Amino acid sequence: MAKAFRILVVDDKKPVLEAMKDWIEHNYNVANEDYRIELLLLHVDVLGEENEYQISVKTFEKLNEYCQKPFNLILADFGFVKQGINTIEELDRLKVLNPKCSVRELIDRIILNPSHIVNDCIRHPKYYKRIKKQFVDFKGNLYVYTYIPSKIEREYTSADVRKNVTNKHFPSANILLIDARKELFNNSKFDGKHDGEYYPFLISKYLSKIIHIEIAELTIRKINEVKDQFVKLKRNNRIVTITTILPSIIAGVFIPSLFTSIEKGNYTIAIAFLLMLVCIVGALTLLPRWLESTK
Incomplete structure (x- = not known):
């Protein structure tokens, strides 16, 4: 009988989550061990207006549902923005309105990240206990994937800072950061307008490779235990x-x-x-x- 391998994927982009369903394999066999992938897709819905952005209640309802059992692996996007907002255009607009604010401060107004899931969840005690146990206190590998535009890479959005921010709010997890621009596009500029459909495919295939590696390492650990x-x-x-x-x-x-x-x-x-x-x-x-x- 195949062993269940539970994977939580957290993203605000529905095309990425849809690509996960299409391109990630659901059955693996490693060293004669069969694994059945239980893919749990969490769409992060951001609501509100400028300076008042927060994650929707329905996001926590779904996460609470997923947290009924432990996860083997968590894959999470770093940046969550309200649907319809262009991050760079919004950043340029805020620079004009707030010339004394640093780029980092302005980005904090636009982009939410996994730490906001932790902080916003505290407002919902109905869900917090279970989410804290399985998600916030997760002890396995937590892969944070993110595309960092070169225009703002030197600011708050640098890879090291993003990793540190995540690690602060998930202290028990082993945080592994994937810089999508470097890993998938060899540091070249990604044209979201023309290549938007390509990114979901590429990131899902990349994460599929990570899943395979994770299952292989799990099998090796079990062999060593035997x-x-x-x-x-x-x-x-x-x-x-x-x-x-x-x-x-x-x-x-x-x-x-x-x-x-x-x-x-x-x-x-x-x-x-x-x-x-x-x-x-x-x-x-x-x-x-x-x-x-x-x-």
């Missing part, structure tokens, strides 16, 4: 064998010989047998620790 259990069992069997045989030898050979020597008055031989018994008992006491140290 190996460790085998080594431990083999070591324990050695201990049991030795600690079973030696007492029999002591009872059958050394003790009768000791008493015979005492009866015949050969006290020197008796003392020698006694010292040998003490050494054997001491060795039996230390043997398990020694075998444990040589695993």
Whole structure:
């Protein structure tokens, strides 16, 4: 029977989520282990006006539903914007209206990120407990993929800053950042107007490769766990064998010989047998620790 591998994908772009359904394989076989991909697609819906953007309640309702069981892997877009907003055009507009504000401050007004999911969720205690357990406190690999326009790369949106922001709000996860412009377009400019349909396909295929790697690594970890259990069992069997045989030898050979020597008055031989018994008992006491140290 195939093992379920639960993947949560978080994005505000519906074409990307649709591409995930079309291009990500749903069944994998690695080292004779069958895995069934349970693909959970969360569309982040941003509502509100300038300076008042927030994530919709229905987004948290869906995330709460998905959080009924733990995730094996989380893939999340970094930037969430309200539908219909062009980030660069909106940024240029805000620069004119707010000349004293830094680019970083202006971007914060336009683009929400995974940290906003955490912060906004606190406003919804009905969902927060379960979401915190499975999503906020997620302990596995959390891949954050993002396209960083060259125009604002030096500002708040640099890859390191985005990773640090995410890590701050998901402290238990292992954050792995994918810079889509560098990874998928070799640092060339991406023309969203003409190549918009290509990006969802490309990012979904890239994430499909990551899923395959993650499942392969999971399989390797399980194989190593089986190996460790085998080594431990083999070591324990050695201990049991030795600690079973030696007492029999002591009872059958050394003790009768000791008493015979005492009866015949050969006290020197008796003392020698006694010292040998003490050494054997001491060795039996230390043997398990020694075998444990040589695993």
